[in-house]
Amino acid sequence: xxxxxxxxxxxxxxxxxxxxxxxxxxxxxxxxxxxxxxxxxxxxxxxxxxxxxxxxxxxxxxxxxxxxxxxxxxxxxxxxxxxxxxxxxxxxxxxxxxxxxxxxxxxxxxxxxxxxxxxxxxxxxxxxxxxxxxxxxxxxxxxxxxxxxxxxxxxxxxxxxxxxxxxxxxxxxxxxxxxxxxxxxxxxxxxxxxxxxxxxxxxxxxxxxxxxxxxxxxxxxxxxxxxxxxxxxxxxxxxxxxxxxxxxxxxxxxxxxxxxxxxxxxxxxxxxxxxxxxxxxxxxxxxxxxxxxxxxxxxxxxxxxxxxxxxxxxxxxxxxxxxxxxxxxxxxxxxxxxxxxxxxxxxxxxxxxxxxxxxxx
Amino acid sequence: xxxxxxxxxxxxxxxxxxxxxxxxxxxxxxxxxxxxxxxxxxxxxxxxxxxxxxxxxxxxxxxxxxxxxxxxxxxxxxxxxxxxxxxxxxxxxxxxxxxxxxxxxxxxxxxxxxxxxxxxxxxxxxxxxxxxxxxxxxxxxxxxxxxxxxxxxxxxxxxxxxxxxxxxxxxxxxxxxxxxxx
Numbered sequence: 001x002x003x004x005x006x007x008x009x010x011x012x013x014x015x016x017x018x019x020x021x022x023x024x025x026x027x028x029x030x031x032x033x034x035x036x037x038x039x040x041x042x043x044x045x046x047x048x049x050x051x052x053x054x055x056x057x058x059x060x061x062x063x064x065x066x067x068x069x070x071x072x073x074x075x076x077x078x079x080x081x082x083x084x085x086x087x088x089x090x091x092x093x094x095x096x097x098x099x100x101x102x103x104x105x106x107x108x109x110x111x112x113x114x115x116x117x118x119x120x121x122x123x124x125x126x127x128x129x130x131x132x133x134x135x136x137x138x139x140x141x142x143x144x145x146x147x148x149x150x151x152x153x154x155x156x157x158x159x160x161x162x163x164x165x166x167x168x169x170x171x172x173x174x175x176x177x178x179x180x181x182x183x184x185x186x187x188x189x190x191x192x193x194x195x196x197x198x199x200x201x202x203x204x205x206x207x208x209x210x211x212x213x214x215x216x217x218x219x220x221x222x223x224x225x226x227x228x229x230x231x232x233x234x235x236x237x238x239x240x241x242x243x244x245x246x247x248x249x250x251x252x253x254x255x256x257x258x259x260x261x262x263x264x265x266x267x268x269x270x271x272x273x274x275x276x277x278x279x280x281x282x283x284x285x286x287x288x289x290x291x292x293x294x295x296x297x298x299x300x301x302x303x304x305x306x307x308x309x310x311x312x313x314x315x316x317x318x319x320x321x322x323x324x325x326x327x328x329x330x331x332x333x334x335x336x337x338x339x340x341x342x343x344x345x346x347x348x349x350x351x352x353x354x355x356x357x358x359x360x361x
Numbered sequence: 362x363x364x365x366x367x368x369x370x371x372x373x374x375x376x377x378x379x380x381x382x383x384x385x386x387x388x389x390x391x392x393x394x395x396x397x398x399x400x401x402x403x404x405x406x407x408x409x410x411x412x413x414x415x416x417x418x419x420x421x422x423x424x425x426x427x428x429x430x431x432x433x434x435x436x437x438x439x440x441x442x443x444x445x446x447x448x449x450x451x452x453x454x455x456x457x458x459x460x461x462x463x464x465x466x467x468x469x470x471x472x473x474x475x476x477x478x479x480x481x482x483x484x485x486x487x488x489x490x491x492x493x494x495x496x497x498x499x500x501x502x503x504x505x506x507x508x509x510x511x512x513x514x515x516x517x518x519x520x521x522x523x524x525x526x527x528x529x530x531x532x533x534x535x536x537x538x539x540x541x542x543x
Contacts, residue, residue: 037460039460040460041459042443042444042458042459043456043457043458043459043460045454045456045458046444046446046458046459122456144486148489151488151489151490152489152490155490156488156490156491157460158487158488158491159460159463159483160483160487161481161482161483162463162474162481162483163483163485164483164488165460165463167456167457168455168456168457169455169457169470169473169474169477170455170477172463172474172483173478173483173485174483174485174486176485204479228477228478228479228480229478229485230474230477230478230479230480230481230482230483231478231479231480231481231482231483231484232480232484232485233484233485233486234485234486
């Protein structure tokens with residue numbers, strides 16, 4: 001069964017989802033992760049159970065000693081149900097890979113989800129910082145500081161030439177993957193997205209789906225991240241991703257202006273119908289929530305009056321995923337029941353959001 | 362080599378087979394290009410294009426094509442003395458076995474890393490423990506040089522002081538280096 005922390009996570013919303021960060025209406029979140037391995041031990045997939053246990057306990061011990069991670073909670077994968085694990089995947093805290101494997105693995109996470117660490121995933125340690133909106137530098141700085149603190153105790157596999165040594169050579173060097181989750185409905189609508197994505201890959205960046213590597217594009221969300229980890233410092237990588245992201249935001253902005261100039265009424269109609277769908281449906285799939293929410297988010301960016309806040313939309317996006325719905329209900333459900341329950345949640349969240357808006361006015 | 366004839370030729374040199382294919386958009390005009398890797402690199406299409414191919418499998422397959430068959434079989438049997446991973450197994454999974462593998466397969470990994478990252482040199486941060494070690498090593502080295510100079514100039518008092526200093530730092534370094542972690 002879920003630990004207290006996971007219950008807390010189910011009830012609250014991570015700080016990275018609160019819509020308070022810069023450009024939150026276009027950039028949902030910023031993520032920076034560092035891959036680290038301990039010296040003198042085989043990488044996870046070649047390690048024996050007792051070595052994995054040793055790695056797990058030395059990471060936990062070090063985390064306990066680190067002031068900034070005092071409140072971190074440890075969740076060993078073996079003690080979690082499949083539903084709990086799926087919940088953590090939906091929350092962007094663990095990978096499918098960590099969830100699926102039965103070996104000694106775990107997650108360490110702060111209650112506000114700003115910092116977390118997967119232990120014994122592909123690499124011994126995958127340290128992750130999540131921040132609201134578009135704030136690459138500060139996300140990097142906070143993860144960097146924690147990496148330094150952990151690195152005083154943990155002896156990282158490192159060599160002066162190749163940097164941090166990782167199980168896959170695609171991560172060797174800085175071991176850093178920085179990314180933004182960006183919402184590009186106008187570029188998709190105007191069919192310019194293909195060209196933009198092609199441009200992104202040509203400058204050495206990668207594009208992925210909503211849940212990162214190997215996941216699908218959903219609701220016009222794209223994850224853009226650096227591809228290379230050697231030959232460039234962390235700061236240079238962050239700055240170049242920042243530059244490209246700014247440019248994409250600019251393209252998206254221009255595509256939006258174009259759309260509005262040509263078809264303002266049709267666009268607004270689409271947005272309000274989407275809102276109506278969320279507000280009044282009685283049976284709804286998570287894919288439909290994602291798609292409708294995407295349209296409403298577009299409306300929020302256009303400053304249409306009477307729509308929910310970015311925070312409420314983020315909440316919809318995260319809280320209506322299958323494992324979230326089931327954990328809130330306190331039981332496992334088949335898809336039909338979930339879709340009914342989900343429609344209920346969506347209405348309740350939107351009513352709450354509307355009340356929030358009324359309160360603040 | 363006979364395969365060449367059936368393949369598309371590079372549009373720049375007309376000699377080598379075209380292995381890089383891309384669409385260029387200039388002033389909203391689309392045009393398709395088929396060039397060999399050498400010309401692509403020479404004309405500046407190289408770096409970003411190569412960087413965008415990131416599947417380890419593809420990269421390795423590409424490298425297999427470059428090496429001779431016999432040579433390839435030999436390389437595949439190279440084994441890491443520490444974790445016993447053989448190179449051919451890395452090629453299948455894309456995962457190395459331990460940090461020592463980076464030394465063992467250094468010759469094979471270098472071109473691969475260059476293809477993936479466009480570089481083989483780390484210029485990012487250094488772990489605090491290593492940074493401390495490197496700094497300490499440099500400090501001790503500096504003191505040793507001072508000591509040598511003092512001895513050459515027959516400044517024995519200074520030499521004795523330096524020797525004591527080195528001992529203190531080395532002892533301190535012993536405490537700071539690995540041990541009491543796991």
